[in-house]
Amino acid sequence: MAEPVIKGWCPGALRPMLSGDGWVVRLRPPEGRLSPQQASGIARLALEFGNGVIGLSVRANIHLRGVIEQGIGQLVERLDGLGLIDETHDAEERRNIVLTPFWSSEDGIVRLAAALAASMTASDAPRLPAKFGFAIDCGPIPVLSGVPADIRLERGADGGLICRASGVASGARVSADTAVDTMLALANWFVQSGGITGHRGRMTSHIARGAVLPEIFTEAMAQSASTFSPKPGPVAAGVLVGFEFGQVPADMLRTLSDMGALRVTPWRMLLIEGVSATPDLPGLVTRANDPMLRVIACTGAPGCLQAEQPTRALAKSLAPHLPDDAVLHVSGCAKGCAHAGPAPLTLTAQANGFDLIRHGTARDRPQRRGLTAEFLAANPAILREAP
Protein backbone atom coordinates (compact mmCIF):
# COMPACT_ATOMS: atom_id res chain seq x y z
CA MET A 1 0.00 0.00 0.00
CA ALA A 2 1.39 3.39 -0.98
CA GLU A 3 2.01 5.53 2.10
CA PRO A 4 0.40 8.98 1.94
CA VAL A 5 2.70 11.98 1.91
CA ILE A 6 2.54 13.75 5.30
CA LYS A 7 3.54 17.34 4.68
CA GLY A 8 3.07 18.56 8.27
CA TRP A 9 1.64 21.84 7.10
CA CYS A 10 -1.61 23.04 5.61
CA PRO A 11 -2.14 25.51 2.80
CA GLY A 12 -2.77 29.11 3.83
CA ALA A 13 -3.58 32.28 1.96
CA LEU A 14 0.05 33.38 2.24
CA ARG A 15 1.36 29.88 1.54
CA PRO A 16 -0.95 28.31 -1.06
CA MET A 17 -0.52 24.65 -1.96
CA LEU A 18 -0.54 23.12 -5.42
CA SER A 19 -3.14 20.41 -5.86
CA GLY A 20 -4.36 18.37 -8.82
CA ASP A 21 -6.87 21.06 -9.81
CA GLY A 22 -4.73 24.17 -9.31
CA TRP A 23 -3.65 26.10 -6.20
CA VAL A 24 -5.50 25.86 -2.91
CA VAL A 25 -5.83 29.07 -0.88
CA ARG A 26 -7.06 28.56 2.69
CA LEU A 27 -8.70 31.28 4.75
CA ARG A 28 -9.21 31.42 8.50
CA PRO A 29 -12.05 33.91 8.99
CA PRO A 30 -11.36 35.93 12.15
CA GLU A 31 -13.53 34.63 15.01
CA GLY A 32 -15.03 32.12 12.55
CA ARG A 33 -17.42 34.67 11.07
CA LEU A 34 -17.92 36.29 7.66
CA SER A 35 -19.77 39.56 7.35
CA PRO A 36 -22.20 39.71 4.41
CA GLN A 37 -19.65 41.82 2.54
CA GLN A 38 -16.82 39.32 3.17
CA ALA A 39 -18.98 36.34 2.16
CA SER A 40 -20.18 37.93 -1.08
CA GLY A 41 -16.60 39.07 -1.79
CA ILE A 42 -15.31 35.49 -1.39
CA ALA A 43 -18.06 34.25 -3.73
CA ARG A 44 -17.01 36.80 -6.35
CA LEU A 45 -13.31 35.95 -6.00
CA ALA A 46 -13.95 32.19 -6.19
CA LEU A 47 -15.58 32.73 -9.58
CA GLU A 48 -12.94 35.16 -10.79
CA PHE A 49 -9.79 33.34 -9.66
CA GLY A 50 -10.82 29.78 -8.71
CA ASN A 51 -13.16 27.01 -9.74
CA GLY A 52 -16.28 28.73 -8.39
CA VAL A 53 -16.72 26.42 -5.39
CA ILE A 54 -15.89 27.31 -1.79
CA GLY A 55 -14.86 24.39 0.43
CA LEU A 56 -15.59 24.22 4.18
CA SER A 57 -13.07 22.25 6.25
CA VAL A 58 -13.27 20.29 9.49
CA ARG A 59 -11.19 23.04 11.12
CA ALA A 60 -13.71 25.74 10.20
CA ASN A 61 -11.48 27.04 7.43
CA ILE A 62 -12.50 28.05 3.93
CA HIS A 63 -10.73 26.71 0.86
CA LEU A 64 -10.64 28.35 -2.55
CA ARG A 65 -9.52 25.71 -5.04
CA GLY A 66 -8.50 25.65 -8.67
CA VAL A 67 -6.73 29.00 -8.39
CA ILE A 68 -4.40 29.75 -11.30
CA GLU A 69 -0.84 30.63 -10.32
CA GLN A 70 -0.84 33.99 -12.07
CA GLY A 71 -3.93 35.04 -10.11
CA ILE A 72 -2.67 34.29 -6.59
CA GLY A 73 -1.10 37.71 -5.95
CA GLN A 74 -4.18 39.64 -7.01
CA LEU A 75 -6.50 37.24 -5.18
CA VAL A 76 -4.60 37.69 -1.91
CA GLU A 77 -4.63 41.47 -2.35
CA ARG A 78 -8.41 41.47 -2.83
CA LEU A 79 -8.88 39.14 0.17
CA ASP A 80 -6.72 41.51 2.20
CA GLY A 81 -9.11 44.31 1.24
CA LEU A 82 -11.87 42.21 2.81
CA GLY A 83 -9.91 41.93 6.08
CA LEU A 84 -9.20 38.22 5.61
CA ILE A 85 -5.39 38.16 5.37
CA ASP A 86 -2.92 38.05 8.28
CA GLU A 87 0.24 40.15 8.45
CA THR A 88 2.54 37.16 7.90
CA HIS A 89 2.34 33.49 7.08
CA ASP A 90 3.56 32.69 10.61
CA ALA A 91 0.69 34.66 12.12
CA GLU A 92 -1.78 32.94 9.82
CA GLU A 93 -0.49 29.51 10.77
CA ARG A 94 -0.50 30.16 14.53
CA ARG A 95 -4.03 31.54 14.55
CA ASN A 96 -5.33 27.97 14.63
CA ILE A 97 -8.40 28.53 16.77
CA VAL A 98 -11.88 27.02 16.43
CA LEU A 99 -14.70 28.49 18.49
CA THR A 100 -18.17 27.20 19.08
CA PRO A 101 -20.45 28.78 16.47
CA PHE A 102 -23.25 28.95 19.07
CA TRP A 103 -21.84 32.02 20.85
CA SER A 104 -24.04 34.93 21.80
CA SER A 105 -23.16 38.60 21.94
CA GLU A 106 -23.22 38.48 25.76
CA ASP A 107 -21.23 35.36 26.60
CA GLY A 108 -17.75 36.77 25.92
CA ILE A 109 -16.69 33.84 23.70
CA VAL A 110 -15.81 36.03 20.70
CA ARG A 111 -13.79 38.34 22.95
CA LEU A 112 -11.82 35.35 24.28
CA ALA A 113 -11.17 34.08 20.74
CA ALA A 114 -9.97 37.52 19.63
CA ALA A 115 -7.67 37.84 22.66
CA LEU A 116 -6.19 34.39 22.05
CA ALA A 117 -5.68 35.21 18.35
CA ALA A 118 -3.89 38.44 19.29
CA SER A 119 -1.61 36.56 21.70
CA MET A 120 -0.88 33.76 19.25
CA THR A 121 0.05 36.17 16.46
CA ALA A 122 2.36 38.25 18.69
CA SER A 123 6.10 37.93 18.13
CA ASP A 124 6.63 36.22 21.51
CA ALA A 125 3.93 33.56 21.01
CA PRO A 126 4.95 29.92 21.59
CA ARG A 127 6.38 28.31 18.44
CA LEU A 128 3.92 25.48 17.99
CA PRO A 129 3.68 22.90 15.21
CA ALA A 130 1.48 23.92 12.26
CA LYS A 131 -1.40 21.62 13.13
CA PHE A 132 -1.43 22.41 16.86
CA GLY A 133 -4.75 24.10 17.60
CA PHE A 134 -7.08 25.56 20.20
CA ALA A 135 -10.82 25.00 20.75
CA ILE A 136 -12.90 27.63 22.53
CA ASP A 137 -15.90 25.54 23.49
CA CYS A 138 -17.33 27.15 26.59
CA GLY A 139 -21.06 27.08 25.90
CA PRO A 140 -23.30 25.12 28.31
CA ILE A 141 -22.16 21.78 26.84
CA PRO A 142 -19.05 21.02 24.79
CA VAL A 143 -19.83 20.80 21.08
CA LEU A 144 -16.28 20.60 19.70
CA SER A 145 -15.15 17.36 21.38
CA GLY A 146 -15.00 15.67 17.95
CA VAL A 147 -13.02 18.53 16.41
CA PRO A 148 -9.22 18.20 16.38
CA ALA A 149 -7.60 20.56 18.91
CA ASP A 150 -4.77 20.37 21.45
CA ILE A 151 -5.84 22.88 24.09
CA ARG A 152 -9.49 23.32 25.02
CA LEU A 153 -11.37 26.00 26.92
CA GLU A 154 -14.62 24.51 28.19
CA ARG A 155 -17.10 24.46 31.06
CA GLY A 156 -16.06 21.95 33.70
CA ALA A 157 -18.37 19.50 35.46
CA ASP A 158 -19.24 22.24 38.02
CA GLY A 159 -20.09 24.79 35.29
CA GLY A 160 -16.96 26.93 35.75
CA LEU A 161 -14.47 27.67 32.98
CA ILE A 162 -11.58 25.24 32.64
CA CYS A 163 -8.56 25.04 30.37
CA ARG A 164 -7.49 21.49 29.61
CA ALA A 165 -5.11 19.52 27.45
CA SER A 166 -6.80 17.27 24.90
CA GLY A 167 -6.74 13.68 26.06
CA VAL A 168 -6.92 14.62 29.75
CA ALA A 169 -10.19 14.55 31.73
CA SER A 170 -9.26 17.44 34.02
CA GLY A 171 -8.05 20.98 33.63
CA ALA A 172 -7.14 24.22 35.35
CA ARG A 173 -9.88 26.45 36.74
CA VAL A 174 -9.78 29.79 34.93
CA SER A 175 -11.82 32.97 34.66
CA ALA A 176 -12.50 35.04 31.55
CA ASP A 177 -9.56 37.20 32.68
CA THR A 178 -7.07 34.36 33.14
CA ALA A 179 -8.19 31.98 30.35
CA VAL A 180 -5.88 33.22 27.58
CA ASP A 181 -2.79 33.37 29.80
CA THR A 182 -3.50 29.85 31.04
CA MET A 183 -3.90 28.52 27.49
CA LEU A 184 -0.57 30.14 26.58
CA ALA A 185 1.05 28.65 29.70
CA LEU A 186 -0.17 25.19 28.65
CA ALA A 187 1.16 25.75 25.12
CA ASN A 188 4.53 26.82 26.52
CA TRP A 189 4.61 23.76 28.78
CA PHE A 190 3.99 21.58 25.67
CA VAL A 191 6.98 23.14 23.91
CA GLN A 192 9.31 23.08 26.92
CA SER A 193 8.44 19.54 27.98
CA GLY A 194 9.50 18.14 24.60
CA GLY A 195 6.17 17.88 22.79
CA ILE A 196 7.73 18.77 19.43
CA THR A 197 9.86 16.43 17.35
CA GLY A 198 11.01 17.57 13.92
CA HIS A 199 8.46 20.43 13.70
CA ARG A 200 5.57 18.08 14.53
CA GLY A 201 3.75 17.16 17.70
CA ARG A 202 0.24 16.88 19.13
CA MET A 203 -0.92 17.13 22.72
CA THR A 204 -2.67 13.75 22.95
CA SER A 205 0.41 11.85 21.75
CA HIS A 206 2.64 13.84 24.10
CA ILE A 207 0.42 12.95 27.07
CA ALA A 208 0.16 9.34 25.88
CA ARG A 209 3.97 9.13 25.88
CA GLY A 210 3.92 9.92 29.60
CA ALA A 211 4.40 13.70 29.81
CA VAL A 212 3.17 14.90 33.22
CA LEU A 213 1.13 18.09 33.27
CA PRO A 214 1.70 20.82 35.87
CA GLU A 215 -0.56 20.23 38.87
CA ILE A 216 -2.95 23.10 38.18
CA PHE A 217 -4.19 21.26 35.10
CA THR A 218 -5.63 18.50 37.30
CA GLU A 219 -7.67 20.68 39.68
CA ALA A 220 -11.11 20.58 37.99
CA MET A 221 -12.91 17.81 36.14
CA ALA A 222 -14.16 18.25 32.58
CA GLN A 223 -17.75 17.42 31.69
CA SER A 224 -18.18 13.81 30.65
CA ALA A 225 -17.22 13.36 27.02
CA SER A 226 -20.16 13.42 24.65
CA THR A 227 -20.20 13.43 20.90
CA PHE A 228 -22.23 16.37 19.72
CA SER A 229 -24.05 15.66 16.51
CA PRO A 230 -24.93 18.88 14.67
CA LYS A 231 -28.03 18.89 12.49
CA PRO A 232 -29.28 21.48 10.02
CA GLY A 233 -32.15 23.64 11.24
CA PRO A 234 -32.91 26.54 13.57
CA VAL A 235 -30.64 27.25 16.57
CA ALA A 236 -30.65 30.18 19.01
CA ALA A 237 -28.32 32.32 16.87
CA GLY A 238 -29.93 31.59 13.48
CA VAL A 239 -30.16 28.61 11.15
CA LEU A 240 -27.59 25.90 10.40
CA VAL A 241 -27.41 24.77 6.79
CA GLY A 242 -25.28 22.04 5.20
CA PHE A 243 -23.75 21.36 1.80
CA GLU A 244 -22.85 18.17 -0.01
CA PHE A 245 -19.27 17.38 1.05
CA GLY A 246 -18.97 20.89 2.46
CA GLN A 247 -18.80 22.39 -1.05
CA VAL A 248 -20.60 25.73 -1.41
CA PRO A 249 -21.18 26.94 -4.98
CA ALA A 250 -20.25 30.62 -5.29
CA ASP A 251 -23.75 31.70 -6.32
CA MET A 252 -25.21 29.95 -3.27
CA LEU A 253 -22.73 31.69 -0.96
CA ARG A 254 -23.71 35.02 -2.48
CA THR A 255 -27.41 34.26 -1.92
CA LEU A 256 -26.77 33.25 1.71
CA SER A 257 -24.70 36.39 2.30
CA ASP A 258 -27.79 38.46 1.46
CA MET A 259 -29.56 36.86 4.45
CA GLY A 260 -27.04 37.77 7.14
CA ALA A 261 -23.53 37.24 8.49
CA LEU A 262 -22.30 33.64 8.27
CA ARG A 263 -20.55 31.67 11.01
CA VAL A 264 -18.21 28.98 9.69
CA THR A 265 -18.56 25.75 11.64
CA PRO A 266 -16.18 22.76 11.83
CA TRP A 267 -19.03 20.50 10.66
CA ARG A 268 -18.92 21.78 7.08
CA MET A 269 -22.09 23.77 7.73
CA LEU A 270 -22.73 27.50 7.88
CA LEU A 271 -24.82 29.22 10.53
CA ILE A 272 -26.81 32.10 9.03
CA GLU A 273 -27.05 34.66 11.81
CA GLY A 274 -30.35 36.15 12.86
CA VAL A 275 -32.71 34.23 10.56
CA SER A 276 -35.43 31.91 11.83
CA ALA A 277 -36.69 30.17 8.69
CA THR A 278 -34.56 27.63 6.85
CA PRO A 279 -33.93 28.86 3.29
CA ASP A 280 -35.30 26.73 0.50
CA LEU A 281 -32.49 26.64 -2.05
CA PRO A 282 -31.69 23.84 -4.48
CA GLY A 283 -28.64 21.88 -3.30
CA LEU A 284 -28.78 23.12 0.30
CA VAL A 285 -28.87 20.32 2.90
CA THR A 286 -31.58 21.33 5.33
CA ARG A 287 -33.15 18.07 6.56
CA ALA A 288 -31.69 16.51 9.69
CA ASN A 289 -32.15 13.04 8.15
CA ASP A 290 -30.60 13.83 4.75
CA PRO A 291 -28.37 10.83 3.92
CA MET A 292 -25.73 13.21 2.53
CA LEU A 293 -25.03 14.22 6.14
CA ARG A 294 -23.79 10.70 6.78
CA VAL A 295 -21.19 10.52 4.01
CA ILE A 296 -17.77 12.14 4.20
CA ALA A 297 -15.39 12.22 1.25
CA CYS A 298 -12.19 14.11 0.58
CA THR A 299 -11.41 15.79 -2.74
CA GLY A 300 -10.14 12.51 -4.23
CA ALA A 301 -8.98 12.19 -7.84
CA PRO A 302 -8.37 14.16 -9.93
CA GLY A 303 -8.38 17.18 -7.58
CA CYS A 304 -5.80 15.74 -5.15
CA LEU A 305 -2.42 14.64 -6.48
CA GLN A 306 -2.19 11.83 -3.90
CA ALA A 307 -5.59 10.31 -4.60
CA GLU A 308 -5.78 6.80 -5.97
CA GLN A 309 -9.45 7.05 -7.07
CA PRO A 310 -12.34 9.53 -7.35
CA THR A 311 -14.33 9.60 -4.11
CA ARG A 312 -17.35 11.89 -4.09
CA ALA A 313 -19.46 10.35 -6.88
CA LEU A 314 -19.13 6.95 -5.19
CA ALA A 315 -19.96 8.36 -1.74
CA LYS A 316 -23.05 10.12 -3.12
CA SER A 317 -24.28 6.96 -4.87
CA LEU A 318 -23.85 4.91 -1.67
CA ALA A 319 -25.45 7.45 0.70
CA PRO A 320 -29.07 6.23 0.31
CA HIS A 321 -27.98 2.63 0.98
CA LEU A 322 -26.24 3.18 4.30
CA PRO A 323 -27.43 1.29 7.37
CA ASP A 324 -29.44 3.49 9.74
CA ASP A 325 -27.22 5.90 11.67
CA ALA A 326 -24.02 4.61 10.01
CA VAL A 327 -21.47 7.09 8.69
CA LEU A 328 -19.44 6.28 5.59
CA HIS A 329 -16.05 7.87 4.98
CA VAL A 330 -14.67 7.53 1.44
CA SER A 331 -11.00 8.49 1.37
CA GLY A 332 -8.86 9.00 -1.73
CA CYS A 333 -5.84 7.54 0.11
CA ALA A 334 -4.84 6.31 3.55
CA LYS A 335 -4.13 9.82 4.81
CA GLY A 336 -7.83 10.30 5.63
CA CYS A 337 -7.81 14.13 5.43
CA ALA A 338 -11.60 14.46 5.51
CA HIS A 339 -12.02 12.45 8.73
CA ALA A 340 -9.07 11.65 10.93
CA GLY A 341 -10.94 9.45 13.42
CA PRO A 342 -12.63 6.09 13.07
CA ALA A 343 -15.95 5.74 11.24
CA PRO A 344 -18.42 2.83 11.23
CA LEU A 345 -17.61 2.33 7.53
CA THR A 346 -14.55 3.54 5.62
CA LEU A 347 -13.61 2.95 1.99
CA THR A 348 -9.96 3.75 1.35
CA ALA A 349 -8.87 4.04 -2.27
CA GLN A 350 -5.97 1.92 -3.49
CA ALA A 351 -4.65 1.57 -7.02
CA ASN A 352 -6.83 -1.50 -7.65
CA GLY A 353 -10.06 -0.43 -5.93
CA PHE A 354 -11.21 0.31 -2.39
CA ASP A 355 -10.43 -1.31 0.95
CA LEU A 356 -13.46 -1.66 3.24
CA ILE A 357 -12.70 -0.95 6.91
CA ARG A 358 -15.29 -1.29 9.65
CA HIS A 359 -15.01 0.78 12.81
CA GLY A 360 -11.59 2.10 11.94
CA THR A 361 -9.72 4.88 10.22
CA ALA A 362 -8.64 5.15 6.59
CA ARG A 363 -5.33 3.50 7.41
CA ASP A 364 -6.63 0.63 9.57
CA ARG A 365 -6.73 -3.04 8.65
CA PRO A 366 -9.37 -3.68 5.98
CA GLN A 367 -12.00 -6.39 6.11
CA ARG A 368 -12.27 -6.52 2.31
CA ARG A 369 -9.84 -5.39 -0.38
CA GLY A 370 -9.97 -4.52 -4.07
CA LEU A 371 -13.64 -3.46 -4.25
CA THR A 372 -14.00 -1.40 -7.41
CA ALA A 373 -16.28 1.64 -7.54
CA GLU A 374 -18.42 -0.17 -10.13
CA PHE A 375 -18.77 -3.23 -7.88
CA LEU A 376 -19.69 -1.11 -4.86
CA ALA A 377 -22.25 0.94 -6.79
CA ALA A 378 -23.86 -2.26 -8.07
CA ASN A 379 -23.67 -4.03 -4.69
CA PRO A 380 -24.29 -1.40 -1.99
CA ALA A 381 -25.75 -4.12 0.27
CA ILE A 382 -22.15 -5.05 1.09
CA LEU A 383 -22.20 -2.08 3.46
CA ARG A 384 -25.04 -3.70 5.42
CA GLU A 385 -23.36 -7.07 5.82
CA ALA A 386 -22.45 -8.17 9.31
CA PRO A 387 -18.70 -7.78 10.02
Ligand code: SF4
Ligand atom coordinates in the same frame (compact mmCIF):
# COMPACT_ATOMS: atom_id res chain seq x y z
S1 SF4 B 1 -7.06 11.75 1.94
FE1 SF4 B 1 -7.91 12.56 0.05
S2 SF4 B 1 -7.45 14.75 0.05
FE2 SF4 B 1 -6.14 13.78 1.61
S3 SF4 B 1 -4.22 13.36 0.54
FE3 SF4 B 1 -5.47 11.50 0.37
S4 SF4 B 1 -6.60 11.70 -1.53
FE4 SF4 B 1 -5.79 13.72 -1.03
